[in-house]
């Protein structure tokens with residue numbers, strides 16, 4: 001099941017190109033300009049305040065719902081889109097930004113009235129006719145089209161709308177949502193989604209949540225998907241390809257929709273068969289599955305090099321192995337339901353999903369978690385594994401690197417040894433339950449662990465999450 005000396009688990013399968021493309025643009029401080037009176041309002045910030053990705057997300061409003069209507073001409077690789085955002089002002093707002101890169105915008109309205117529009121890098125700056133008062137609901141429509149292209153992340157990998165030979169692999173972590181729809185693209189802001197997408201007949205478009213309808217007319221098929229649970233923009237997908245589709249309902253009433261590229265089907269089948277039992281096993285450990293639908297999108301996208309825990313329906317660039325299925329499914333609790341407030345806390349996603357793999361192996365005839373830990377701990381102090389501490393990766397170029405995954409999981413194993421199994425699993429369940437559908441920070445996790453165990457754990461977390469270099473054996 002697991003090789004005796006496992007590679008630090010991470011979901012990358014391709015070699016990283018290590019170009020240091022650091023984001024250097026500061027968060028806009030234009031917010032105070034132009035405020036001339038109480039009703040005038042101020043501009044929403046150009047970013048959500050995340051130092052790793054300063055322009056991701058925006059200030060001044062919350063998106064309650066995205067209604068995306070898309071048409072993908074997969075042969076020409078062109079996308080037509082209309083986005084309707086139901087938003088709420090969180091300050092008196094004279095103007096606000098959306099994140100969108102590439103693509104041509106042909107019109108923006110706010111509450112039905114044409115709004116002024118400016119493009120500035122990834123910022124789509126929208127100035128409505130009138131100031132939007134704090135607390136007020138408003139509706140933004142954006143009409144756009146063009147040839148979507150992925151963005152290059154600080155670590156050199158591509159994310160966003162990634163064309164494939166039969167459609168597109170659509171994966172937005174950490175910043176690619178803006179390549180295919182105008183978004184408040186930071187996990188701090190979570191929203192429900194309707195995604196309606198039309199593709200040439202014979203192709204399938206798969207998004208998050210439940211398939212409400214599918215109809216074919218004039219050589220095109222339209223798929224209407226709905227995710228009612230709060231979702232971060234990076235977890236949205238609208239993956240297009242030639243897929244074999246399988247649908248069923250589990251004993252627990254979860255709707256499963258699997259879409260598999262025929263080229264991956266024979267290798268994917270034995271792994272996908274385990275999905276219901278993996279969901280059930282994870283539910284016993286982490287608490288009830290947080291969503292009503294589930295499944296997998298198994299694409300054939302050999303250049304991508306990673307899988308993504310797209311909400312309800314993880315996206316794989318090729319047939320996954322069991323550990324990868326377990327990992328992406330665990331993210332539904334850790335990352336998707338309980339979201340980050342800052343990318344710096346990424347170990348709360350990747351360390352937890354990796355530890356889920358260790359637990360799965362331990363309970364299914366593979367290595368014990370202790371053996372997984374020991375195999376990693378054996379790596380010498382000079383090893384890349386110890387290059388930076390997982391609680392403070394240092395920048396966006398490191399968030400998907402080995403220390404986050406492997407040493408993040410080691411941190412949880414240390415916690416388990418310190419508090420014992422009973423309290424450890426209580427902590428995991430309480431974390432998933434108390435923050436379900438919302439957010440969690442590293443500080444909150446540490447406090448929860450201390451509260452449940454009644455132990456002081458700041459030393460343990462300080463050592464494993466925040467201290468440079470290989471920790472001493474304890």
Ligand code: TRP
Pocket residue numbers: 010011012153155157158159173174306307308309327328350400
């Ligand atoms: N979160 C993904 C996983 O671990 C991995 C991932 C998403 C990723 N986007 C990425 C890895 C970009 C490298 C680059 O399941």
Ligand code: ZN
Pocket residue numbers: 011327331349350353
């Ligand atoms: Zn992961």
